[in-house]
Amino acid sequence: MKIFTLLFLILSASLVAQVNVGGTITDAKGNPIPGANIFIEGSYDGATSAEDGTFNFTTSETGVKTLTVSFLSYETQQISIDLGNVQPITVKLRESVNTLDAVVINAGSLEAGDKARNSVLKPLDIVTTAGSAGNIIAALQTLPGTQNVGEDGRLFVRGGEADETQTFVDGLRVAQPYNATTNNLPTRGRFSPFLFSGIAFSTGGYSAEYSEALSSVLLLNTQDEPDQDKTDLSFMTVGLGVGHTKKWEKSSVSANVAYIDLAPYQALIPQNVDWNRPYQSGSGEVVYRRKFENGLLKLYAAFDASHFDINQDSIGAVRPTRINLKNNNLYVNTSYRANLGSNWDFFTGFGYGLAKNDIRIESDRVENEENAAHFKARVQKKFSDRFKLSMGGDYFLTHFNETYQFERGLVLGTDYKSGIAAGYAEADIFFSKNLALKAGVRASQNDLLDEGSISPRIALAYKIPKRGQFSFAYGEFSQSPNQGYLKFSKFHQFDNEHATHYILNYQYTRDKQTLRAEFYYKKYRDLVRYDSQTASYDSFYSNDGFGYAKGIDLFWRDGRSIRNLEYWVSYSYIDTKRLYRNFPVEATPSFVSDHTLSVVTKYWVEKWRSQISLTNSTSSGRPYENPNLPGYLESKTKMYNSLSLSWAYLLSQQKILYFSMSNVLGTQNVFGYEYSRRPDANGIYQGREITPTADRFFFIGFFWTISSDKKSNQLNNL
Amino acid sequence: MKSVLYIFTFFIAFSMQAQSKYEEGMKKAFELWGQGKDSEASAMFERIAAAEKNNWLPNYYVALVNTTASFKTKDRAQVSALLDKAQKALDIEFDKQPLNSELLVLQALIYTGWVAFDPMTYAMKYSAQVTDLYDKAQKADPTNPRAVFGKAEYEMGGAKYFGSDTAPMCAEVKRSIDLFGKFKPETPFHPKWGLDRAIETLKDCKQ
Numbered sequence: 001m002k003i004f005t006l007l008f009l010i011l012s013a014s015l016v017a018q019v020n021v022g023g024t025i026t027d028a029k030g031n032p033i034p035g036a037n038i039f040i041e042g043s044y045d046g047a048t049s050a051e052d053g054t055f056n057f058t059t060s061e062t063g064v065k066t067l068t069v070s071f072l073s074y075e076t077q078q079i080s081i082d083l084g085n086v087q088p089i090t091v092k093l094r095e096s097v098n099t100l101d102a103v104v105i106n107a108g109s110l111e112a113g114d115k116a117r118n119s120v121l122k123p124l125d126i127v128t129t130a131g132s133a134g135n136i137i138a139a140l141q142t143l144p145g146t147q148n149v150g151e152d153g154r155l156f157v158r159g160g161e162a163d164e165t166q167t168f169v170d171g172l173r174v175a176q177p178y179n180a181t182t183n184n185l186p187t188r189g190r191f192s193p194f195l196f197s198g199i200a201f202s203t204g205g206y207s208a209e210y211s212e213a214l215s216s217v218l219l220l221n222t223q224d225e226p227d228q229d230k231t232d233l234s235f236m237t238v239g240l241g242v243g244h245t246k247k248w249e250k251s252s253v254s255a256n257v258a259y260i261d262l263a264p265y266q267a268l269i270p271q272n273v274d275w276n277r278p279y280q281s282g283s284g285e286v287v288y289r290r291k292f293e294n295g296l297l298k299l300y301a302a303f304d305a306s307h308f309d310i311n312q313d314s315i316g317a318v319r320p321t322r323i324n325l326k327n328n329n330l331y332v333n334t335s336y337r338a339n340l341g342s343n344w345d346f347f348t349g350f351g352y353g354l355a356k357n358d359i360r361i362e363s364d365r366v367e368n369e370e371n372a373a374h375f376k377a378r379v380q381k382k383f384s385d386r387f388k389l390s391m392g393g394d395y396f397l398t399h400f401n402e403t404y405q406f407e408r409g410l411v412l413g414t415d416y417k418s419g420i421a422a423g424y425a426e427a428d429i430f431f432s433k434n435l436a437l438k439a440g441v442r443a444s445q446n447d448l449l450d451e452g453s454i455s456p457r458i459a460l461a462y463k464i465p466k467r468g469q470f471s472f473a474y475g476e477f478s479q480s481p482n483q484g485y486l487k488f489s490k491f492h493q494f495d496n497e498h499a500t501h502y503i504l505n506y507q508y509t510r511d512k513q514t515l516r517a518e519f520y521y522k523k524y525r526d527l528v529r530y531d532s533q534t535a536s537y538d539s540f541y542s543n544d545g546f547g548y549a550k551g552i553d554l555f556w557r558d559g560r561s562i563r564n565l566e567y568w569v570s571y572s573y574i575d576t577k578r579l580y581r582n583f584p585v586e587a588t589p590s591f592v593s594d595h596t597l598s599v600v601t602k603y604w605v606e607k608w609r610s611q612i613s614l615t616n617s618t619s620s621g622r623p624y625e626n627p628n629l630p631g632y633l634e635s636k637t638k639m640y641n642s643l644s645l646s647w648a649y650l651l652s653q654q655k656i657l658y659f660s661m662s663n664v665l666g667t668q669n670v671f672g673y674e675y676s677r678r679p680d681a682n683g684i685y686q687g688r689e690i691t692p693t694a695d696r697f698f699f700i701g702f703f704w705t706i707s708s709d710k711k712s713n714q715l716n717n718l
Numbered sequence: 719m720k721s722v723l724y725i726f727t728f729f730i731a732f733s734m735q736a737q738s739k740y741e742e743g744m745k746k747a748f749e750l751w752g753q754g755k756d757s758e759a760s761a762m763f764e765r766i767a768a769a770e771k772n773n774w775l776p777n778y779y780v781a782l783v784n785t786t787a788s789f790k791t792k793d794r795a796q797v798s799a800l801l802d803k804a805q806k807a808l809d810i811e812f813d814k815q816p817l818n819s820e821l822l823v824l825q826a827l828i829y830t831g832w833v834a835f836d837p838m839t840y841a842m843k844y845s846a847q848v849t850d851l852y853d854k855a856q857k858a859d860p861t862n863p864r865a866v867f868g869k870a871e872y873e874m875g876g877a878k879y880f881g882s883d884t885a886p887m888c889a890e891v892k893r894s895i896d897l898f899g900k901f902k903p904e905t906p907f908h909p910k911w912g913l914d915r916a917i918e919t920l921k922d923c924k925q
Contacts, residue, residue: 037761039768044743046765048758068768072757073799098802100795197843227846511794653876707846 021081022056023089025049025069028432033093036071041078059083067091073099075385095433097385103436103463105428107473107505107518108205110143110555112198121199121557129600130613131644131662133699136199137178137189140218141617142598144518144553144570145203148619148640149591151671151690153186154178156591157203158522159549159576160215163482164499167218168210170298170335172351173396175372177218179281179306180327180357184671184690185273190304190329195254195287197223203553204501204520205473208424208440208457209378209392214479214499214524222287222300226252230707234258237265237700251290258283271694274311274320281306295338302331315688316676324360329353343382347392350375368402370483386430390440396420400483414487414537418448418480426457434463446480448489451496453478471505481528481543488537495543498525512559522549527580533677535581547578547586567601587633590672593619593640609650616643624672627685641667656703663696740770744907747779756787760803767807774815775907780807781824782909788831801831819859820909823868826851830872848872863897864909866890867916874919888923891916 025036032053039046045059062083070076074093081089096102112121125139132139137155140146147156154162167177169191181187200219210217225247232243243256262278283304290297305328311320335349351374359366378392401415426440438459445452457475464470478496480486485494500523508515527545532538551574559566573595579586596619603612621636629635646660663669668691675687743766751759760783767776784804788797805828812821829844829851852869855862870890877884898913 035757035761037764039761039765042769044739044765044769046761048761070761070764072803073795100798227843228850652882 018058018060019062019083019086020056020058021045021067021083021086021089022054023091024053025055025071025091025093026053027074028092028094030092033071033074036069036074036093038067038069038091041066041068069093097430097433097436099433102433103430103461103469105436105438105459105461105471106507107459107461107471107503108501108520109200109202110145111200125602128602128611128613128646128648130615130646130660131617131642132615133660133662134193135188136191136193136196136220140199140201142568142570142600142615143201143203144516144555144572144596145216146572146596147591147593148596148617148642149671150640150642150669150692151184151186152591153181153188155216155218157216158520158551159547159574159578159589159592160499160522161482161589161591164213164215164479165218166210166213166216167220169220169300169331169333169351170222170349171209171219171347171378172333172335172349172376173212173372173374174331174333174351175353175370175374175398176329176331176355179304180325180329180355182310182323182325182359183312185310185693190302190331191220192256192258192285195222195285195300196220203518204522205457205459205475205503207438208426208442208455209390211394211422211424211442211444211455211477212396212420212479214477214497215522222298223254223289224296224298225289225291226254228707230705232256233704233706235702237698238262250292251288253286253288255286256284269694269698272691273693274313276309276311276322276324277307279306279308292338294340295336297336298334300331300333302329304329313688315674315686316678322360322362326358328356345380345382347378347380348376363407365405366402367405368400371397371399373397388428389425390428391423391425393423394421396422400487402487412537414490416448416486416489418446418486420444420446420480436461444478446496448486449480449494449496453496453498467510468506468508471503471507473501473503473505475501477501484535485528485541488535488539488541491537492541494528494541495526497527497543497545499523514555514557516553516555518553520549520551520553524548524578524580527578529580530582532582545578545580545583547576547580549574549576551575564604564606565601566603567599569600570596570598572596583632585632588623590623590625590633593622595620611648613646613648614643617641622672625675626673626687627675627679628687635673637670637672640669640671641665642669643667654705654707658699658701658703660699661696663692666695668695740766740773741907744775748907751779751783756783756790759783760787764807767810774811774818774821777807777811778820778824778909780804781828785824785828785831789834794835797831797835801828801835804828804831817854817858819855819862819865822851822855822858823862823864826855826868826872861897861901863894863901863916864912866897867894867912867919870894871915871919884923888920891920891923895920 025033025038027033034049034051034053036049037046038049038055040059040061043059043061045057045061047055047057049055064080064082066078067081068076068078069091071093073096075096077091077093079091112125129139129142137153140155141148145158149156152162155165156162157165167174177190178187179190198221202217204216206217226245229247230245234241239258239260241256241258245254246252259282261280266275266278281304285302288299307326309324311322313320331353333349333351335347337347340346353372355370357368375395376392378390380388380390382388397419399417404412422442422444424440424442426438429437440457442455455476455478459471459473461469461471477499480496481494502521503518505518524547526543527547528541528543529545530539530541551572554571555568557568574592576592577586577588599616601614605612619640621638623633624635624637625633626635642663643665644662645664649657651657671690673687673689675685679685743762747759747762747766750762760780763776763779763783767780770776781804784800788800791797808821808824808828815821826848829848832840833844849869849872852865855865870887874884874887877887895916898916903910
């Protein structure tokens, strides 16, 4: 009994005993921080710091306790204090590196996403840009660092060929990102913007996590979770589409199918193309997502089948060449991402692409098939907000075969198998809110080329008061030669092609305004060369090509100067020359315009509930080879200009009427010239213009969304 | 016998003290909040949250105070810092009770904060989710007036813009006011806000 009395007395006494805790809270430079929250963890005792950063409170706690100091936009600090012996405490808080105004490593990278801090584009931009017509690639072509190559349609980045850009969906390579097409008939990106929540487009100096791209990577991420159950219907002048999303507690499915047929449009408005059967395609995409307690499983599958039959004039031939192309494409991508606890993040995935082409060129027949797989695993550990480590491995497997069957019965077969094993490690370090470093290295081994490579990458960013920042990036990049060469691997042992990037970036950001200027220098080496008119099995190949690209990319975006108007201006200047392919001398390739200017505007007219968008793209003349003149690739086309208009009218919250028109002004553009291989009787090489398939293209669509909340619509798909 | 009594009194005294300490702290925090001292109120709720790990209310108020504070400022860095702080506090409790109607309402409110902050970036992402969250909140507790009112108010903005009929939303606002009338918070510190705004909104409906 006495023990209890004693205990009671001791406890009561301790409840009464009061200790005074006081001190000062400052930032890293010693300036006082007012308003910080200082308290003893687990008790109610604490205070808020005063104007001069000082604080003072009494506590009845005893012994060694944890003192927590927290303040908005600063890192929370916990220190241990002995309440038996309290001295005035000075706590220095460090600024959080996770705030909107912290430094961001962004040299080379253009992002569209909801992480507002480093996005130059908004998710909606990709699709509401006039002239893009729902094609992700066309929208990206309004960004600096890209070229207008209208007869091709693919992405050409900073003097690089289109295949120097590699596309990834959820971190996994997409071996065939474009629809199949033939010469001078522009292609489109294979993916509908409908399923992606974030897009990062790197025009150089990208992370060690990615490879096999000499110039650029395009990273598309599918949504983790769709917002709600809904059905989307689209009726277009070029086809029909249906999409449906269903959501359950832990999982969801989105699926869409589309049928595109250019025949009715062609019948109504003839194009400068002699179709036997205009382009038609059927496609479908499915995404399944399932949440687990600590992980997320995603499954993505896309299928499309397309067909067209065309007569193409070719110079020097008596009659046009008939090309009949059938393409089937399947892409499957599965990934699992898990949080392993204590800031370990694990990701693994598998991507597989199958492309089959059956092309008849007059009476010849080409059949090819590409199987491309990618296995990937990655672990990331976040040691703190300031230090993150990422490591991973990839295995790329490609199998390609092609048979060329001549009319006369002769059959030529080519094929190759290549396996690339790679591993990387990369660290992200924030030295302060104003200085950050990303350093990594990637090693890879290509068994077909029997060649290994080590690629270091480094990027640094420094923020200057108040809204500007400088970034610098350096990296080594390697890529195996493209399919067109590799299929002759039995006849020649190719080597990897290499590039080195140096990028200096300045960015100024404030509310709804961004200015970005980027200087770059890119050096190419070990490019493939050959000695014949076209690359063939019996050409003489070497890997001794080289080249460079340097220039400046400017980007200005403004959404604050004029109410309801968003616009951006991209300007690129490039100076590039290469000795590669069958170039006899170092020259600027025909897809390069020295100057490219894009102006994109989006104006929201409240009264009409309409978004009116205008996009104007201009580029200076492109080089072409005129064999009638001395020199190589020394002639230039006239300037290119195209003004596109689109109008999205919201009939009601869920019904949209959409109209768009490309090249409103009807500018007669010329992409280049082609010449006959042999001179005519007068010793002159006959030539002809390569022009767009149509001067103007009209599009009318009606988009209807059905969902329970009667709110969402397809504005983001246009 | 006596010893038992001692222990008894001791425990009662102790727990009563703890109880009153919680009440005192919460009262103090509400007082600061009422005086417009948002950051101090948030600090006080944060202290209580650190001490009362099994009570969801302190973190709920840390989130609520910071979310409402974000509506008052125009400084972009500040808005996003406040909303981030609110989200962090809410996440702690959401992990424990994913189907708490009040937490669902608060999540909807934080997303509304992001939409208001930058519609171009966040409207597409969060609009449908906000409605979805209110639906879930109504399902979790059909008597929660904030879930009914929140949804009606959010939908009303869109309906007005498109000139469509706001009558169904007004009916919901009216229903929420009835629910507010019947609503009995479990303790004086449980969420009970929203009636004033519902009445204001209903006035607009009648005009």
